[in-house]
Amino acid sequence: QVQLVESGGGLVQAGGSLRLSCAASGRTFSSYAMGWFRQAPGKERDFVARISRSGGTTNYAGSLKGRFTISRDNAKNTVYLQMNSLKPEDTAVYYCAADLEVVVTTNPGAYDYWGQGTQVTVSS
Numbered sequence: 001q002v003q004l005v006e007s008g009g010g011l012v013q014a015g016g017s018l019r020l021s022c023a024a025s026g027r028t029f030s031s032y033a034m035g036w037f038r039q040a041p042g043k044e045r046d047f048v049a050r051i052s053r054s055g056g057t058t059n060y061a062g063s064l065k066g067r068f069t070i071s072r073d074n075a076k077n078t079v080y081l082q083m084n085s086l087k088p089e090d091t092a093v094y095y096c097a098a099d100l101e102v103v104v105t106t107n108p109g110a111y112d113y114w115g116q117g118t119q120v121t122v123s124s
Contacts, residue, residue: 002026002098002113009094009118012086016122020081022096022115029077030054033099036070036081037108038092038120045095047106051079059104086122093117 008020022034036048049070050059058070069082079096095118097111105111 002032004096004098004113004115006094006096006115006118009120011121011123014087014122014124016086017082017084018086018120020083020094020096020118020120022079022081024077024079024098029072030074031100032112033102033104034070034072034079035097035099035106035111036068036079037095037097038090039095039117040092043092045108047108048094049081050099050104050106052104053102057104059106061106083120086120088122088124090120091122092120094120 003025006022030053033052035050037045038048039045047061051070051072055072067085072079096115098113099111
């Protein structure tokens with residue numbers, strides 16, 4: 001079992017930055033890949049980014065690459081999402097998720113554990 005707790009969300013003006021954190025517990029952190037997803041009201045949960053077990057490989061949603069950066073610190077059991085140049089359309093609840101498989105996937109249904117989410121609101 002894995003427990004995930006996100007933090008770092010909040011209200012920010014367009015053009016600003018936020019860094020989300022996701023603290024993991026319950027299983028060896030380096031044994032699973034980590035992903036970030038987001039869900040806006042009335043919309044599906046969308047893939048944002050993924051990082052491999054070691055942190056050596058990252059994947060991003062095409063539209064977000066260059067503004068968002070995923071990283072992890074296995075010594076601290078934490079994954080991060082640095083978000084820069086935020087836009088109002090980035091407003092959503094952001095979730096971190098753990099994937100026990102090594103095959104890269106952007107499908108939220110493939111992830112095994114989820115956090116409760118953190119709200120990010122970007123004002124224009």
